Amino acid sequence: MIPIVIVGNRAAVGDPEAPGDTWVGDLEGLVRVVARLEAATHPRWLVSSSREALEPLVDVGVRVQRCWDITEVHRILHGGWAADLGRAWAGAHGLDLATLPTPRRDDLFDHGAADLPTAGLTQPDGHLRPDLFDGSATDDQLRALTTVLSRTAALQEQQAGRLGPRTVAAAHSESAAAMLCVELAHDGLPIDRPTAEDLVSRAVGPRPRDEMEAARVRAARDDQVLRLAPGRGHTDLRNPVQVRELLATVGVTVPNTRAHVLEPFRTTHPLVEALLQWRKDERIATTYGYRWLDDHVHHDGRLRGGWTACDGAAGRMTxxxxxxxxxxxxxxAVAAEPGHVLVRADLGQIEPRVLAVVSGDRAFAEATRADDLYAPVAAKLGVERPVAKVAVLAAMYGQRSGAAGRALGDLERAYPVAMRLLDDAYESGVARRPLRTWGGRRINLDTMMVDADDGSRGRFARNAVIQGSAAELFKAWAATVRHATAPLGAQIVLCLHDELLVQAPEDRAGEVVDAVGQCLTDSARRWSGRSGAPQPSDPDAVRFVADTSVLHRWSEAKG
DNA sequence: GATTTCACGTA
DNA sequence: CGTACGTGAAATCC
Incomplete structure (x- = not known):
């Protein structure tokens, strides 16, 4: 692994075996060095964080295939979201995070970075010296940091290895996901702006020219609701308390005014229908309206936002x-650019299929052999498919009420191993015991959700194992697709938990579709920890399926 | 000014 | 008494 360090506008590309041979220079030089080595050997680059180290490269069009992202690996091994090189070093050395030093900003100018002895990477307590990162780094400091990276990664590799090959694989795919996040933020999602403007205008009217007109349009929209409630024209529809009072005057008494609560009263009074429609339009006006287009859809027609490779809870992308x-x-409005198509692919029923892997339930694994997993489950339970579906979802989400709750007993008898896994997770949550996902990501229950009651924590834990493991499979798939389709001129433009949107040149669409399917087969095998060729007769084999289509607009998908 | 509550969009 | 996230408006707490 070759470490890359960037501090300010200075950079180093390290040789961990021979620090004397470490290259040090400016960012322009870095681009040349990395591009040359990448083309020659496609090494696994070692970075403190993909964003820090790779963003400057992506900005000028240099992309790499593989990396080891120390902060992402730290998140896997130790859980939580807070992660930087200092924490990763502490985690790798088993040091107490409570004693983590913080740099004092007012110290920087007094005894700055230049005084730092290169040999002293650490403080007496073992923590990394926080002033390593400060000020204008010297060349010796940059060389020291490449050594820090290498030592940290080596320890992380050992620790991941002790958790098993699945965790090493997760370290690789989560690192790739972090690189993908840098690229997604850079590339953006292609938007057909005229169509977007048209859709917004249909919901909230044409773009207002000034504040006066905006206020008039807003008042007119409010009036569509308020005219149905004579004498309550002063009600502020944006104030839930006032809306609840307003509803009471027409005989609709509700604990809150949320859409699913008001739904049964849609036909009770025209005001309810009008209010629900108003809410939809108001959502467009405030959140997804003209200001949103102006702020986030750039002049090249790409909608851009920040991406993270894992959230704080179970590890989904955000x-x-x-x-x-x-x-x-x-x-x-999400549309391929001229000469291109969108290849859309989503993983079918990913969470129950992941449950089959994680639990090792042979009977449940058998159900995954079907295109529609719920069909064999329904047959085994002797119920209709919709009942089987809500029962399985209820088991994974911890719902106990309604028809779903009543079907749980049958599920327990049919798939005891899978249900046991979920119940054990629930118990871990209640007892605040940490959990690990299939790929080894630690889910802390002692530090997070400190205020939550036992039931909330239990339900969270029950779901986190499944959601988190599913997120790992998805990211492994996305990383593989990224790698396989880049040479075809394609780029991933959106990741949506179980759905991928890839923009591809029109004449490569077929190849991209094939690659997406092959990548699922490959990544699922690696993620589930099965080496070698697939055995069709393997009773434990869990099948994953993707629904893939070629579109010009996202809305053409059957959804 | 920062945080909380309510509401709602996606999976 | 099903999970997760991000966003905006209003209320609330400094």
Whole structure:
């Protein structure tokens, strides 16, 4: 592994075996050095964080295939979200994070970085010296940091190895996901702006020219609701308390005014229907309206936001600026650029299939052999498919009420091994015992959710093992697709928990579709820890399926 | 000004 | 009494 260190506008590309041979220079030089080595050998680059080290490279068009992201690996091994080189060093050396030193900003100018002896990477207590990262780094400091990276990664590799080959694989794929996040933030999601403007205008009217007009449009929208409630024209529809009072005056008494609570009253009074429609339009006006387009859709028609490779809880990817919350109403505006298509692929029923792997339930694994997993489950339980589906989902989410809760007993009898896994996770949550996902990501229950009651923590834990493991498989798949389709001129433009959107040149669409399927086969085998050729007769084999289609607009997907 | 509550979009 | 996330508006707490 070859370490890359960037501090300010200085960079180092290390030779961990011979620190004297470490290259040090400016960012322009870094680009040349990395591009040359990448083309020659595709090494696994060693970085403190993908964002820090690779963003400057991605910005100028240099992309690498593989890395070891020390902060992402730290998150896997130790859980939680807070991660930097100092924490990773502490974690790798078994040091107490409570004693982690913090740099004092006012110290920087007094005894700055230049005084730092290169040999002294650490403090007497073993923690990494925080002033290593400060000020304008000297060449010797940059060389010292490449050594820090190498020592940290070597220890992490040992620790991941002790957890097993699945965790080493997770370290690789989570690192790749972090690189993908840098690229996603850089590339953005292609948006057909005229269509987007048209969709917004249909919901909230044409773009207002000034504040006066905006206020008038807003008042007109409010009036569509308020005219149905004579004498309550002063009600502020944006204030839930006032809305609840307003509803009471027309005989609708509710504990809160959320959509699913109001749904049964849709036909009770026209005001309810009007209010629910108002909420939809207001959402477009405030969150996904003209300001959103202006702020986040750049002049090249790409919607951009920040991406993280893992959230704080179980390890899903997150995205900002609405990339993960885009209302279905606006999906027609997500469109391939000229000469390109969108290859959309989503993993079918990923969570129950992941449960089959994680639990090792042979009967449940057998159900995954079907295209529709719920069909054999329904047959085994002797119930209709919709009942089987809600029962399985209820088991994974911890729901106890309604028809789903009643079907749980049958599920326990049919798939005791899988259900036992979920119940054990629940108990770990209640007891605040840490858990690990299939790939070895630690889920802390002692430090997080300190205020939550036992039941909440238990349900969270029950779901986190499944959701977190599913996120690992998804990221392994995405990383493999990234690697396989880049040479075809394709780029991943959106990751949505179980769905991938890849923009591809029109004439390579078929190859990208094939690659997406092959990548799922390959990544699922690596993720589930099965080496060698697949054995069709293997009773433990769990099948994963992807639904793939070629589109020009995201809205063309059957959903 | 920062944090909490409510609401709602996605999976 | 099903999970996770991000965002905005209003209320609330400094």
């Amino acid at each position: 995205a900002q600026n609405g990339l993960h919350n885009l209302p279905a109403q606006l999906r027609p």
